[in-house]
Amino acid sequence: MKVICSKDNLTEGINIVQKAVPTKTSLPVLEGILLECGDNFKLTGNDLEIGIECLVEADIKEAGSVVINSRVFGDIVRKLPDSEVLIEVKENNLVTIECENSYFEIKGLSPQGFPALPAIKKDNAFKISQKIVRDMIKQTIFAVSTDENRPILTGSLVECKDGEITFVAIDGYRLALRKNRIDNNSSELRVVVPGKTLNEISKILQPEDDEITIYSTSNQIMFDIGNCKVVSRLIEGEYLNYRSSITEDYETKIRVNKNDLLASIERASLIITSDERRFPVVFYIEEDKMVVTSSTNVGTVKEEINVETDGNRIDIGFNPRYFIDTLRAIDEDVIDVYFATSLGPCIIRPVESDNFIYLIAAVRR
Amino acid sequence: MKVICSKDNLTEGINIVQKAVPTKTSLPVLEGILLECGDNFKLTGNDLEIGIECLVEADIKEAGSVVINSRVFGDIVRKLPDSEVLIEVKENNLVTIECENSYFEIKGLSPQGFPALPAIKKDNAFKISQKIVRDMIKQTIFAVSTDENRPILTGSLVECKDGEITFVAIDGYRLALRKNRIDNNSSELRVVVPGKTLNEISKILQPEDDEITIYSTSNQIMFDIGNCKVVSRLIEGEYLNYRSSITEDYETKIRVNKNDLLASIERASLIITSDERRFPVVFYIEEDKMVVTSSTNVGTVKEEINVETDGNRIDIGFNPRYFIDTLRAIDEDVIDVYFATSLGPCIIRPVESDNFIYLIAAVRR
Numbered sequence: 213m214k215v216i217c218s219k220d221n222l223t224e225g226i227n228i229v230q231k232a233v234p235t236k237t238s239l240p241v242l243e244g245i246l247l248e249c250g251d252n253f254k255l256t257g258n259d260l261e262i263g264i265e266c267l268v269e270a271d272i273k274e275a276g277s278v279v280i281n282s283r284v285f286g287d288i289v290r291k292l293p294d295s296e297v298l299i300e301v302k303e304n305n306l307v308t309i310e311c312e313n314s315y316f317e318i319k320g321l322s323p324q325g326f327p328a329l330p331a332i333k334k335d336n337a338f339k340i341s342q343k344i345v346r347d348m349i350k351q352t353i354f355a356v357s358t359d360e361n362r363p364i365l366t367g368s369l370v371e372c373k374d375g376e377i378t379f380v381a382i383d384g385y386r387l388a389l390r391k392n393r394i395d396n397n398s399s400e401l402r403v404v405v406p407g408k409t410l411n412e413i414s415k416i417l418q419p420e421d422d423e424i425t426i427y428s429t430s431n432q433i434m435f436d437i438g439n440c441k442v443v444s445r446l447i448e449g450e451y452l453n454y455r456s457s458i459t460e461d462y463e464t465k466i467r468v469n470k471n472d473l474l475a476s477i478e479r480a481s482l483i484i485t486s487d488e489r490r491f492p493v494v495f496y497i498e499e500d501k502m503v504v505t506s507s508t509n510v511g512t513v514k515e516e517i518n519v520e521t522d523g524n525r526i527d528i529g530f531n532p533r534y535f536i537d538t539l540r541a542i543d544e545d546v547i548d549v550y551f552a553t554s555l556g557p558c559i560i561r562p563v564e565s566d567n568f569i570y571l572i573a574a575v576r577r
Numbered sequence: 578m579k580v581i582c583s584k585d586n587l588t589e590g591i592n593i594v595q596k597a598v599p600t601k602t603s604l605p606v607l608e609g610i611l612l613e614c615g616d617n618f619k620l621t622g623n624d625l626e627i628g629i630e631c632l633v634e635a636d637i638k639e640a641g642s643v644v645i646n647s648r649v650f651g652d653i654v655r656k657l658p659d660s661e662v663l664i665e666v667k668e669n670n671l672v673t674i675e676c677e678n679s680y681f682e683i684k685g686l687s688p689q690g691f692p693a694l695p696a697i698k699k700d701n702a703f704k705i706s707q708k709i710v711r712d713m714i715k716q717t718i719f720a721v722s723t724d725e726n727r728p729i730l731t732g733s734l735v736e737c738k739d740g741e742i743t744f745v746a747i748d749g750y751r752l753a754l755r756k757n758r759i760d761n762n763s764s765e766l767r768v769v770v771p772g773k774t775l776n777e778i779s780k781i782l783q784p785e786d787d788e789i790t791i792y793s794t795s796n797q798i799m800f801d802i803g804n805c806k807v808v809s810r811l812i813e814g815e816y817l818n819y820r821s822s823i824t825e826d827y828e829t830k831i832r833v834n835k836n837d838l839l840a841s842i843e844r845a846s847l848i849i850t851s852d853e854r855r856f857p858v859v860f861y862i863e864e865d866k867m868v869v870t871s872s873t874n875v876g877t878v879k880e881e882i883n884v885e886t887d888g889n890r891i892d893i894g895f896n897p898r899y900f901i902d903t904l905r906a907i908d909e910d911v912i913d914v915y916f917a918t919s920l921g922p923c924i925i926r927p928v929e930s931d932n933f934i935y936l937i938a939a940v941r942r
Contacts, residue, residue, distance in 0.1 A: 284875055287847045291840070306876075314844055318876035475656070479679055482652045510649055511671075511683035 213249045213276025213301040217268055219292045219311065225255045225268040226286045228440055231412040232257035232264040233282040241325040244279035245286075247299070247307075248323070256329065257282065262409050263329040264416075267439040274300075277323040280307050288316055329443050332427045332434040338372060338399045339423045340392075342437065346417040348379045348390045349410045351568065354537040356407035357383035367447040368410055370433075372401035381407075382452055386534050387571040388541070389458070403428055404451055409444035416440065458559065458569055462550035464497055464523035467563065470547045474539040476504045476515035481532035483510040492529035492575040497521060497551070506532070528554045529575040538570045578614045578641025578666040582633055584657045584676065590620045590633040591651045593805055596777040597622035597629040598647040606690040609644035610651075612664070612672075613688070621694065622647065627774050628694040629781075632804040639665075642688040645672050653681055694808045697792045697799040703737060703764045704788045705757075707802065711782040713744045713755045714775045716933065719902040721772035722748035732812040733775055735798075737766035746772075747817055751899045752936040753906070754823070768793055769816055774809035781805065823924065823934055827915035829862055829888035832928065835912050839904040841869045841880035846897035848875040857894035857940040862886060862916070871897070893919045894940040903935045 229245055237243055237259070246256040253270035256263065278301045289297065292311040300308045305320035349368075357365035362384070369380040378391040413435055417424070425436040428446070435442040480493045483506060496503040497519070504515040528551060539547075544562035551558045560570040594610055602608055602624070611621040618635035621628065643666045654662065657676040665673045670685035714733075722730035727749070734745040743756040778800055782789070790801040793811070800807040845858045848871060861868040862884070869880040893916060904912075909927035916923045925935040 281875070284848065288844065291844050291847060293840070313881040314841070315879040316844075316848075316876060317878075318848070319874075475658070476679070479653065479656050479681075482656060483649065483681075483683070509684075510646070511681060513682075514680040516678040 214274035217270035225266045229257035234259040248277040279321040342417045349414040352381040352388040355381035355388035364449040367404040369451045389569040404447040464526045464551040467520040480506040493532045494529045579639035582635035590631040594622035599624040613642040644686040707782045714779040717746040717753040720746035720753035729814040732769040734816045754934040769812040829916040832885040845871040858897045859894045
């Protein structure tokens with residue numbers, strides 16, 4: 213194998229495929245990046261859950277392949293001068309890297325042991341802008357569970373039906389739902405994608421309107437992003453039936469500036485130290501006024517906010533972390549919050565958009 | 578106590594005095610900031626090694642004092658709206674903080690238990706620009722030892738004599754010396770200041786020409802920086818006699834671009850992983866050419882650099898970390914490196930300045 217490419221293109225490719233390279237594993241070959249030269253120059257990382265491959269623009273002098281330790285390769289390439297890089301594989305998988313006056317010889321591994329990415333049939337496909345997928349992930353992923361005891365909740369439900377795509381995440385205490393129209397699409401999809409996969413993909417996607425294609429089988433999903441393909445296993449099992457918990461009924465509704473509410477809850481949570489996770493912030497909602505309070509061994513906080521109230525007075529407590537995560541994910545300035553009872557969950561919707569629904573369980577006091 | 582001040586001024590004061598507040602201590606009062614209102618509004622932090630006091634511009638309504646937990650107070654004030662803050666002490670040291678629609682009640686502590694800063698006699702004083710002190714600290718502190726077995730080396734020698742101020746740090750493997758002229762000064766000084774103190778002071782000092790005043794006694798030093806005073810204990814004992822190790826003799830001298838040398842050593846050290854700390858980088862110096870190499874289980878690196886050589890060929894090995902720290906501390910572009918033998922230390926001096934001397938011990942190979 214012998215190939216010449218620019219340091220910048222190579223660095224970009226490494227940064228992407230490294231997201232699928234585990235830092236610690238019992239199988240050394242998985243800590244490597246597979247370099248392949250054939251019709252094009254391809255990098256692959258694969259931790260057996262997520263696999264990412266990326267094409268790098270290059271001048272291929274000789275076909276071949278090798279596996280090289282990801283950390284070492286990445287560190288070296290990032291520190292090279294901004295210039296052309298020549299990579300060559302010699303006998304016994306010895307990789308030489310040359311750039312201006314720098315010369316590296318790094319012991320590589322045979323590509324034989326590197327696990328290939330699973331092949332995905334391209335029947336079930338749909339196209340969507342990468343900016344929308346990126347936003348949908350960012351606005352729901354915080355509600356994905358990290359509790360391995362309920363594996364199905366460690367992923368997001370991705371549903372595509374009737375020209376609409378929906379992302380849903382639930383961790384047992386809160387729910388985040390984000391939907392969007394997609395045009396010209398007859399494909400149906402209902403899969404649960406691991407939170408880790410979505411997190412890595414959201415870092416690769418750019419806030420641009422270019423379309424990506426999503427393919428899926430019963431147990432794999434592939435995101436085809438131009439020069440880069442991400443393949444991930446899916447989580448098996450039946451997702452929660454969440455629709456019944458999103459009701460339209462309410463006893464009290466407030467319309468409030470999101471940033472005012474966020475700043476108040478953030479301040480009220482400052483006296484809730486790590487030993488006091490069980491302490492809620494309590495909302496006292498009256499006519500056109502809301503007081504956010506907290507009280508711990510450290511002291512007490514009282515925050516007043518102007519709101520538009522529709523319905524009855526209500527007092528209700530929440531885990532401030534859940535409210536903070538949710539409000540930070542919302543781009544819109546004004547939100548409606550719906551309360552049914554002082555023990556039940558509240559529902560949050562931006563006023564200007566039908567595309568979001570958040571639900572947060574109340575805390576018993 | 579009752580006082581009104583701006584959120585910004587208060588935040589600035591807290592940020593400074595917090596550098597002297599320990600995060601974990603057995604004496605809760607030390608985890609607090611002392612707030613005092615008399616002729617002015619003063620904040621104090623004191624971990625018994627370093628004490629910092631800072632005046633905050635304020636409208637004092639009522640004299641008094643209280644101690645409030647530093648982390649809680651800092652977190653609250655930073656999150657307040659950009660507005661006026663009213664702080665008041667009620668019965669039982671209860672502190673109330675009001676700002677726009679936010680109202681906090683925080684349990685404070687009696688100021689009685691808070692240790693006063695040691696009084697420093699103002700006899701032995703000299704003035705110097707804060708930018709110079711800041712630079713002198715930054716350019717030597719990396720060579721201060723962290724080994725508590727030789728306490729004297731965990732500080733920097735600060736010497737003031739014959740119109741010249743000198744900072745010296747030595748950790749047994751390297752030495753950093755930075756000196757500067759000071760005008761109109763007859764005071765003499767020879768003290769060892771703890772590295773931790775210098776590190777905190779370098780963060781408080783601004784890169785500006787305003788003068789600060791340094792006072793010292795036999796066991797304390799005070800840096801008077803306008804509205805802010807830092808008092809620190811000194812390290813007792815006799816500092817190393819380092820002068821004999823800085824010789825003018827050499828067998829080989831190179832003149833080299835600092836950034837070229839730094840980039841090459843950084844790259845050569847990339848294959849030296851944490852398990853391989855004992856591996857040096859080796860310099861092969863010939864006529865007008867230098868090769869920097871390293872070789873470990875990961876592979877080998879060879880870097881060629883153009884240099885001006887004066888003297889004999891030499892091969893010599895160094896701990897790359899020590900060279901990297903030193904070269905990063907030097908602002909000048911071109912340096913001279915002097916080698917006496919292939920086992921002895923080298924001496925580094927910027928070509929454009931007499932104010933710096935660095936010495937790095939060679940590694941036996």
